[in-house]
Amino acid sequence: MRVGLDYRPGISNPNNGIGRQNVALAKVLGELPGVDLHLFTPAPAGHPLRGRAHCPRWESPVEGQQRLPRRLRFELCYMPWALRQSEIDVHICTFNMGLPLPPRPVGVRYVLQLHDLFQLHLKNHHSTWLRETVYRISDNLSICYAVYAADRIWTPSQYSADEVVRVFPSAANKVRVLPNLVPAFTLESVMPALPLPSRFWLLVGTREPRKNISWFIEHWLKARTANPAIPDLVLVGGGEFVPSEQRALPGVHLMPVLDDAELHGLYKAAERLWHPSYAEGFGLPVIEAMAAGTPVAVASGTSLDEIVPPDTPRFSPYDEAAVVELMHRLAHPEDPDRQALRDWAHRYSEQPYRARVAELLQELQA
Template identity: 55%
Template sequence: MRIGLDYRAAAGYPVSGIGRQNFALEDALRSHPGSSLQLFGVAPSDHPVRRRLHAPRWSAPIDSVHRLPERFKFEGLFLPGALRDAEVQLYVANINMGLPLGRKPPGLKYVLQLHDLFQLTENNHHGSQLKARVYRFTDRLSIIHSLKVADQVWVPSQYTANETLRLFPWVAGKLRVLPHLVEGFAGEPADISALQLPERYWLCVGTREPRKNMAWFVEAWQTARRRYPNIPELVLVGGDDALHPNQRGLAGLHVLRGIGDDKLHAVYQQAERLWHPSRAEGFGLPVIEALRVGTPVAVASGSSLDEITPPDSPRFAPADSDALIRLMGVLASAASEDSQPLKDWAARYGREAFRQRVHAALEELR
């Protein structure tokens, strides 16, 4: 089977969650027996990634996957003919949308990897209200188109499957739950002494979007610090843009931006606990990353975090401040957990498990 893969996320955003899943798909598809893989994407005219891609003749920014004019040119003007010329039999897109525009040719099958539907259900960051409305409208059209033409829709959790069915019940027969790949960090953790982090700290990773619930969580942590004497300091990886102005610069709050994987590895490993307070999460990559290094977690209930977190890990309602503050008081004095069961749990999201799930879905499409 000759397979084509949308490579725009991997080329343009290689360290993002969606970019990493693009790389994971590349690996799983290349390892499928009897298949060959072709990559499709955009790039500037002089960019070296062009040597690996089927790309349009015109130059495009490497990070233009979300720019509407570039998207429509790629998906409508370039991709249909490029897939035909490359004799692709199965095409996979993994940016929640992005399948070719126009009528699907006979004999060509499509797969859509749908991470979540927060583009439609949540208020995400945009430059203006007008821009937000335009993107919500065009994203809805594009997602609906991709859901309609897809032969299979791969989602990372039952939560995302349920949300998809709630909004688009007609897609039921196409849905397959394929949890994401979460690999362990390569190599040894870096020396992070220069970051000047405290000896004891709690950790949150991924803080930007409003659904991450960071302002609410930081307020509860601040209250807990006043109520209980042994609450650890807090490290936020990803910035403090989502916080209220009066929360930035709080005593005991540390904000890290743009750190590499080797430093992130160490930050996870040295944390006393990862907290994930998101009120809506399609998968929850930081939870598995923490578990892989043996760091215990506490998560908000009500989304995919219920599925991917060990059943005996602490949970809290993402709007009950009083209950969260009490839980913080309890966990601040809790005994250390055995790290091996946490690592064993995380192993179910490793490379071989992901390959097996992808290969099984591909066999259905033969």
Template identity: 50%
Template sequence: MRIGLDYRASAGYPISGIGRQNFALEEAFRAHPDVQLQLFGVAPYNHPIRRLIHAPRWATPLNSVHRLHDRLGFEGLFLPKALRDAEVQIYVANINMGLPVGRKPANMRYVLQLHDLFQITQQNNHGSRLKAGIYRLTDYLSIAYSLKVADVVWVPSQFTANEVLRLFPSAREKLRVVPLLVEGFKGEPADIRSLQLPERYWLCVGTREPRKNMPWFVDAWQNARLQFPTVPELVLVGGDEPLNDSQRKLPGLHVLSGISDDELHAVYAEADRLWQPSYAEGFGLPVIEALRVGTPVAVASGSSLDEITPPDSPRFSPTDSSALVQLMGTLSTAPEEDPAALKAWTTTYDREAFYKRVHEALEELR
């Protein structure tokens, strides 16, 4: 099988969730004995990545995947001919859209890895209402087009599959649930004494988008601290942009951004518990990352978090503040959970399991 992979996420956003899954697909394809892999992307002139990928002759910034005119140039003007010239049999795009524009060759199959539909279903941070409206419209059209021309659509959870069916019911027969790869941290956790974190703390990772539900969660945590003196301090990884000024000044609240993977490893490992209060998640990487180092979790119900979290882990409604406050009080004195059991749960998402799922998904495209 000669497979072409859209490499724009890896090149432009290597530490993002989608970028990391782009690398994961590359590794899974290279591990298949019958796959010849070709990479397609964009780059500035004289950038070293041009030696690794098929790229347009014109220069394009690496981080241009969200710029409509750059996307159309790549997907419409460059990609169709480049795929034919490279004799690609299966082309895979993993940025929720991005399949070639124009008539698809009869002997070529398209795969869309669709992580979620939050670009068109949720309020996102775009700086202005006008910009947000333009992005929502163009993203809707791009996703709808890619769903239409794709032969198969890989989604990471049944939650995402259900969202696709709700908005695009004609894609029903194309959907395949292929959960993501969540790698363990490489090496040992860093010494994080310089971060000056408290001896005991709870943790939230990923705070920026409104769907992460952070202002609501921080309010509940503050109320729980007033009612239960055993509730620990709170560490947010990802910034405090969603919070208001009074929340940012709360005693016991710590905000981290720009930390290294080794530091994040340690922050996970030393936390008493990870909380994931999102009301919309397509998969939930931080939950698996926490469990992989033996840190227990508590998650909001109603999205993919229901699927990826151990069945006996605490769950809460993402809208019921009083119930969450009571749960925080209960868990602040709960006995320690078995780290070995938590780690064992995550084998479903390790490298071997992911490769097996991807290779099985390829079989129907032969």
């Protein structure tokens, strides 16, 4: 089976959630027996990927692959021709949208990896109102087209699968669940160079409003004012999106960009990871923390409910009193069963992921 994979997230932002899944899927597909993998992406002149991927003749910077003019040029002017020339059987796009625009090459089946539908109804951070409006409209059109054009839609959680069916009932027969891959850390963990408190709670992923970080910090401050035993907070990922008055609070520590070894060091050193998101399609940091043996506490109501053990502390992302009460209850260190947490996280490791990908491709081939 000749499989094409849109590798734009892997080249433009390999360290965010979608980019890491793109890279992970490429690795697994490249190692599956019976799969002849072909990567497709724009790239700058001289980029190493041009030696092993299908790239348009025109040069394209690594940054800004999501910009609409560049997307249209790639998805309309290049991909239909490139898929036909490469005789691809199955083409996979991994970032909620981006399937090639018509004309569709004869015989090619399309797979859309749809992580969530939050772009349709939640605001993201953009530099201007005009930019936000343009991206909201284009994202809506792109996702709707991709759902319509896809032969299969892979979602990382049952929650996301149910949301796709709720919003697009006609796509119900296309939807399959492929949980995200959370690879084992292979590097020796190290602590970031910045000084850190002896005890801290960790939050990873602060950029988008749906991560609910400002709300969490507000109620952490209330709880800590009443109970000094509540640990400091360490925040990873886009600290500039935290309100300035909260960034300056005593006990709040903002981390710069970290490599994998430093992030793993934080996971292992944290007393607990909190994930207060009110809209989550999977929750990668939650699994990464448990894989490091670190206990977690999660907001209820979306995919986080299904990816953690039943006895995990949970709270409503809208209930102020409940989260403050839970912080008081978890203020003192506990002795968690770290091996049980690692065992739970193992269900999202490479072996089960590889088996599920092979199963989904076999279904398409049949």
